[in-house]
Amino acid sequence: MLVLEPTRADRRLLEALEFVRANATRTSELIGDEYTVEEDVVDETTGEISTVTVRKHVDVSFAPEAWQKVITDKRRPGKVVRRHFEICVFSCLADELVRGDVAAVGSEAYANWQSQLLRREDCQPHLAEYCAEVGLPTTASEFVEQLKMRMKGVAAAVDAGYPDNADLLIDEQGGPSLKARKSAGHSAEALKLATAVKGRLPERSLLEILTRTTRHLRWFRRFGPLSGSQAKLADPLERYLLVAFAYGCNLGAAQAARHLGGRISAHELSYTVRKHVTLASLNKAIADVVNAYLRLDLPRLWGEGNAVAADGTKYDIYVDDLIAEFHIRYGGYGGVAYHHIADNYIALFSRFVPCGVWEAVYIIEGLLEQESEAAPKEIHADTRGQSFPVFGLAHLFGFELLPRIRNFRDLTFRRPEPGVRYRHIDALFGEPINWQLIEAHWQDLMKVAISIREGELSSITLLRRLRHDSKRNKIYRAFRELGRVIRTMVLLRYVSDATLRENITRATNMIESYNNFSKWIGFGNNGVIAENDPEEQEKAIKFNTLVADLVMYQTTLDMSLVLNRLRSEGETVQRADVAIMSPYQEDNVRRFGDYVYDLNAPLEDMDVNLELGEETDAA
Structure with a gap:
């Protein structure tokens, strides 16, 4: 066949x-x-x-x-x-x-993925524009020289700072080790403020939150018949709102219809999902919510949106499903929801993948496919989110991959050049970088990057092929060598910069918190995704992301309102204290009870500015 x-x-x-x-x-x-x-x-x-x-x-x-x-x-x-x-x-x-x-x-x-690449003559008109966009030189020699100078500079700085680096120790065999740092924790004032805000948050039902935010943001305008014609629904807002509630909370059409008091039937819900909602329209709806969230004042105290953390969490699905595989870490059958979370807590992009895949292949694609105004340049991930090709491809797209690297002691630091020696950290380095290989295949590297940007090739397809055993593939060898350069610089920064390690730990902890929060939102059906169609499974994950983002949006508005009230009552509100808070709040959200909603209720406090005085700015 x-x-x-x-x-x-x-x-x-x-x-x-x-x-x-x-x-x-x-x-x-x-x-x-x-x-x-x-x-x-x-x-x-x-x-x-x-x-x-x-x-x-x-x-x-x-x-x-x-x-x-x-x-x-x-x-x-x-x-x-x-x-x-x-x-x-x-x-x-x-x-x-x-x-x-x-x-x-x-x-x-x-x-044959190489046949999907643009021809060299077709890449040439895009080269200058692409290099200017991502900040790369436009010739092979300049590309190599820039990397070489950066690598030498990082290594020299780490070597010069080694005597003052109390955390890093290099043993006689050249193995680096880092002393564990104890977290300073949060001040009593910050914890007191967080408790006061949490205690004053208004209690809202999940369906009430979705109703308020949907009417305010009108993200549902992205949905409609697959033909592109106007939706012939009595009230599109109500229909799409209930669809998001049913599938974002993993209730499914039948369970949601039972508890909505006859307002809608299971057939109407399932038909709307299949005939009015696509993965592309869900991505646009999520982007609408993310853009609105980024315009709020409070998230700017949590992060600038310049960094993103990527990780997956397992969801149970039926064992006889085509995508179902046994996950060795979680000890069960299912699939993986792979999320990209910004440093201000909002979820930018999600997708559903099999358990057995190498998660790192999806790390770049999520940043390229997300459609919000967020433009992160740093990517954080766990150890599974890094490899030589991923480091190399991230660099070509102007992203900085900064993963948590547990086994850094066993990894090889590549020497910038054969004759370069260092006073304190020379024992860390092994074989030198083959700069001639990178320069010789620079055009191939740029052809791959431009082909992905132009939509001719998926980064997922590329990274699946650029595996550690593709040693006979010339493009793999070039990506591997480029990845060695980037990873060596990241390792050097990792062992020398305590602040960087703290940021990486914070990012990975944040996405773990989001995984728990999103599953708390998707409480229906005992956490099992009942769909068998891979596209419908991914819709369920994206609906869950949409609902989680909407809950975060409403919680952020409520937190801003509470902070303004506390300050008007004479309480001290410092920016540093507010920065430790999180929109992943659960105590103020009612998931159970009567599922009622009012599409005509007055919308109050949906435009809240965080009022922090000048004395707080100075603090």
Whole structure:
């Protein structure tokens, strides 16, 4: 059924596959290593093409050495062990499909990704604009020189600051270790203020919060019939509001309809989701809420929106679902909701992926696909969110990947140049960077980046192929070398800058808090996503993100109102004390009870400015 093609000149594996096909009906333990194929031959004199039968010997050198020992028998030359050989071929075929050395024609996930790249002449008109946009030099030599100078500067600064770095210790074997820092905690005044604000927040039902924020922000205008025509609904606001409530809280159509007092049927809810809502429209609705949130005063005290944390959390789904896999860390079947959370707590983007995938491949795509006004330049993730290709691709897009690296002691620091030596930290460095490789393939690197930006290639497809075992792929080798440069600089900063480590820890803790908060919002159906269609599963995750963002928006407004009242009553409100608070509040939100709403209730306190005086600014 499958038409397979190599993405490089080596055809040994596919020829071995033809040998397996030719012997598919054989049952003997040992079979001869000869097989016949039909090939087209061109007559040099007449130019006519004729088909001839050619006998070939199967070449087993495609297989790793360990496999070659079991698929051949030295006592029987010219024979191969049939069953072992078949397993070897399909095992190697699976590996090469994953890393992109073999492609499946017509496939989406396993197509020849290099054929999707723009041609070099098509990239050239975009090169200057793209480099100016992300801050990169426009020639290979300047690109390498800039990186080399940055790397030398970072290493020299870390070496000079080593005597004053009380946290970093380099042992006799050259292994770095960091002393654990005890958190300073929060001041008594800050904790007192946070408690006072929490105690004064108005209690609101979840459906009331959605009703208020939906009427105010009108994000529902992004939804409508898939045909693009005007929605023929009696009240689009009400219909889309209830859809968001039903699916964002994971109640589903049937349970939500039961508890809404006959205001809407299960069929109306499920039909609206399938026929009026797409993943693209959900992304736009989330972006509307994020943009409104960013215009509020209070989130600016929590973060500038310049950094984002990315991580996933497992959701249970039915075991017989196509996307279901066993998650080794969580110990159960399901899928992973992968979120991108800004440093001011708001969720920018979410998607649903299988448990078995390498989460790092989704880290760049979320930043490229999110449509809000947020423009983060820093990406934080856990250890699974980093690799050489991810570091390299992030740099090409102008992002700074700053992950939490637990095993940094076992990682290799690359030396900027062979002759460079350092007084204090020289033991950290191993082999030097191959700058010639980066410069030689600079055009390939830029072609990949521009192709992704122009929509010709997905960063997910690229990073799936650029795996650690793609050593025969020239683009992989270039990305790996570029990633070594960037990761070495990040490691040097990580071991020398306590503030950076604190920021990374804060970001990873924040996304863990969001994961708990979003699951608290999606309380229905015992936390199981009941949909079997992958697209509907992702809609459920995005609806949950939309509802969580709306709750955060309303909570932020209520917190701002409470802070203004406290200050008008003579309480001291310092910016530093307000900065420790969070919109992930649960005590003031009622999830259960009567699901009632009023689309005509007066909207009060939906435009609140945080009034902090000049004396607070100075503080």
